[in-house]
Amino acid sequence: MRSTTGRSAWAIVGLITLGAAVLRLTQIGKVPPDPFYDAAVRSMALSWHNFFFGAFEPGASVSIDKPPVDLWLQVASVKLFGFTSTTLKLPEALAGILAVPLLFEAIRRLWSPAAGIAAAAALAVLPVEVITARSDTMDGVMMLLLVIALLLVVRAVETGRGVWLLGGAAALGIAFDVKLLESLVALPGLAVLAAFGLPGSLRKRALQLASAGVLYAIVALAWLTATLIAPAHDRPWAIGSTDGSAWNAAFVFNGKDRLSGKSPEPQGTVYEPGHVYPTATQSERDHIPILPPSATRLLARVGPLSGQRLGMEILIGLILGIPAMLLGVRGPPDGPAVAGVTVEAEDRRQTSDLMPSRLRVRRAGAAGLVVWMLTGLALFSHMARLHPRYVEGFTPAVAALLGIGLAWAATPGRLRAPAMAAGMLVTAYYAERLLYGTPAAWWIVLAAAVCASGFALAAALTAGGRASWLGAGALAMSLVAVLTVGVKADTTAISDKVSDAGFVGQLAGDVQAPLSAYLLAHRDGARYEVAAESATQIGSLIVKDALPIAVLTTYNGRVYTSIAKLKRMIAAGLVRYAYLSTFCTSHASSVNAACAKPVLWIRENGTDVSRRAGLPRGGLLYLLPGAKP
Numbered sequence: 001m002r003s004t005t006g007r008s009a010w011a012i013v014g015l016i017t018l019g020a021a022v023l024r025l026t027q028i029g030k031v032p033p034d035p036f037y038d039a040a041v042r043s044m045a046l047s048w049h050n051f052f053f054g055a056f057e058p059g060a061s062v063s064i065d066k067p068p069v070d071l072w073l074q075v076a077s078v079k080l081f082g083f084t085s086t087t088l089k090l091p092e093a094l095a096g097i098l099a100v101p102l103l104f105e106a107i108r109r110l111w112s113p114a115a116g117i118a119a120a121a122a123l124a125v126l127p128v129e130v131i132t133a134r135s136d137t138m139d140g141v142m143m144l145l146l147v148i149a150l151l152l153v154v155r156a157v158e159t160g161r162g163v164w165l166l167g168g169a170a171a172l173g174i175a176f177d178v179k180l181l182e183s184l185v186a187l188p189g190l191a192v193l194a195a196f197g198l199p200g201s202l203r204k205r206a207l208q209l210a211s212a213g214v215l216y217a218i219v220a221l222a223w224l225t226a227t228l229i230a231p232a233h234d235r236p237w238a239i240g241s242t243d244g245s246a247w248n249a250a251f252v253f254n255g256k257d258r259l260s261g262k263s264p265e266p267q268g269t270v271y272e273p274g275h276v277y278p279t280a281t282q283s284e285r286d287h288i289p290i291l292p293p294s295a296t297r298l299l300a301r302v303g304p305l306s307g308q309r310l311g312m313e314i315l316i317g318l319i320l321g322i323p324a325m326l327l328g329v330r331g332p333p334d335g336p337a338v339a340g341v342t343v344e345a346e347d348r349r350q351t352s353d354l355m356p357s358r359l360r361v362r363r364a365g366a367a368g369l370v371v372w373m374l375t376g377l378a379l380f381s382h383m384a385r386l387h388p389r390y391v392e393g394f395t396p397a398v399a400a401l402l403g404i405g406l407a408w409a410a411t412p413g414r415l416r417a418p419a420m421a422a423g424m425l426v427t428a429y430y431a432e433r434l435l436y437g438t439p440a441a442w443w444i445v446l447a448a449a450v451c452a453s454g455f456a457l458a459a460a461l462t463a464g465g466r467a468s469w470l471g472a473g474a475l476a477m478s479l480v481a482v483l484t485v486g487v488k489a490d491t492t493a494i495s496d497k498v499s500d501a502g503f504v505g506q507l508a509g510d511v512q513a514p515l516s517a518y519l520l521a522h523r524d525g526a527r528y529e530v531a532a533e534s535a536t537q538i539g540s541l542i543v544k545d546a547l548p549i550a551v552l553t554t555y556n557g558r559v560y561t562s563i564a565k566l567k568r569m570i571a572a573g574l575v576r577y578a579y580l581s582t583f584c585t586s587h588a589s590s591v592n593a594a595c596a597k598p599v600l601w602i603r604e605n606g607t608d609v610s611r612r613a614g615l616p617r618g619g620l621l622y623l624l625p626g627a628k629p
Helices: 004-025 035-044 048-053 069-081 085-110 113-125 127-133 139-159 162-197 202-220 222-229 246-260 282-286 307-327 343-347 358-382 388-393 395-409 416-435 439-461 465-495 509-521 539-545 563-571 597-605
Strands: 530-532 549-551 577-579 621-623
Touching: 004 085, 004 113, 004 127, 035 048, 035 069, 035 539, 069 085, 069 139, 069 162, 085 113, 085 127, 085 139, 085 358, 085 395, 113 127, 113 395, 113 465, 127 139, 127 307, 127 388, 127 465, 139 162, 139 358, 139 388, 139 395, 162 202, 162 222, 162 246, 162 358, 162 388, 162 395, 202 222, 222 246, 307 358, 307 388, 307 395, 307 416, 307 465, 358 388, 358 395, 388 395, 395 416, 395 465, 416 439, 416 465, 439 465, 509 539, 563 597
Parallel strands: 530 549, 530 577
Antiparallel strands: 577 621
16 A cells, blocks of 8 residues: 555645646647648558558658657547647647656656656656647657656666566667657666666676667667568658668668758748847747757757756756765665655665665666766757757656756755755846846746745754755745746747647648649549649648649659659649749759759649639649640
């Protein structure tokens, strides 16, 4: 039977999880969709072949650039509840919610219930995670799998049972199938946790780690390997690849090229260091590009990866978390009382000979979490091509260090009260910089920081049970101080319907509606609704009409349908129209789809019917050469 203190802790975590659900589900249907992935979900729902390969368009000529494991969840959601903006995002939102109690359980076992509660609260309100969970991208599901892997490895360290370690390896392998190399950010830290935490002889640990490594590789490469079973002519061309292979898309396009910054997305507003943006709208701030690679990139005042959304938790997590890791591994686990939940009560439980020492578990956990955190910081501070959602690869470590650091600093002790005061001083100063002196939020942060410091000092000077309750007050107030900035960013993101999607292939309303109506009325039995200049330019039309698209080029203007093949398709009545949205000029890049040979051939020989179709300008829709009017 669970102890009274354990029930109290889970009651608090339940309230935190409820708050996480409110942040992730409120007005989720109003968040703009991602045409690229939504087009794939629409196409994958049409056949098992499309479902397995992650077909981007219903004809399965091309597929998305990643394994479709996460999209399988979205297909299930839309099949069960209908194809809506809400159902498309539901798996991501649920993943973000479920990660909160699971992170609590992992950190509770590694450190203390108080640290677990603080870590769960930090993850629940972390703005970059909230925004990602409200978007129809796949990073939130990957993050959940990383938390599951962490919890399973922790159980392996506690019990010494290899089955838990194998479960963690499998979860990490599935995370790779969801978001490829982004999931590897957690691998070094989890490996360190297992290597230093597993009980037994060196030989036994080596065998367990080797077995886990083999299982990880099998699970991680399972889908990529399975695609090779099908004949080449039955496999869609993987968008982004140079040879059509899903392997090439996974390790070159989504690996080497992203790390090096090759073919980056176009940037908009130029960031102006020192410029003040207090009057800018959230949308205007979001369009300021992420800072170039630097050690302080994740602490920026503005932009989609500003300190409001991530940097605050990183900074305070490092200031308090690192000392906690270094100084807190020398004795038995400790932590303040939280609503009657004391770590001392937790630690009084008897352990059998099969359980490793709590201290060894803590030391291994400290090493693993620090390595995970530093791996993420190093990668995302220097990665050339970075999207905010990529940092989901280490958000659990950020929340864990913050939770452990605050719980440690709130515990009575000579060194901890000064550490709490220093952390709260930095919190107040950084919050003022991030909020530009916004009155309400700034005063909440300042008041909570002062109270946290006061409680921590009083706890250090007080003996007995009263000190534990003062420590609980210090922890509660420090959480309010640190997380107020994030909660403000959350509410703003919800109000402004902020999404982390790329919106690749979103057609304007004055284009999509008349284009769809005209093509459906003049399809005349053709297999393909239209030929598209680029595979990714017309995603929202696929979402709307769910009809096959003849793809002229894939990524970087690489020709997929040659002129000769297109002529045969026209002669067979398979396609009648082409949608071309850009122009090839003397300054156009060689990788511009508009400069591809089949596109130039259509512009030279086709009949422009854009005005006839009711489109806002000419040069968009062409009747293909040789097609019947």
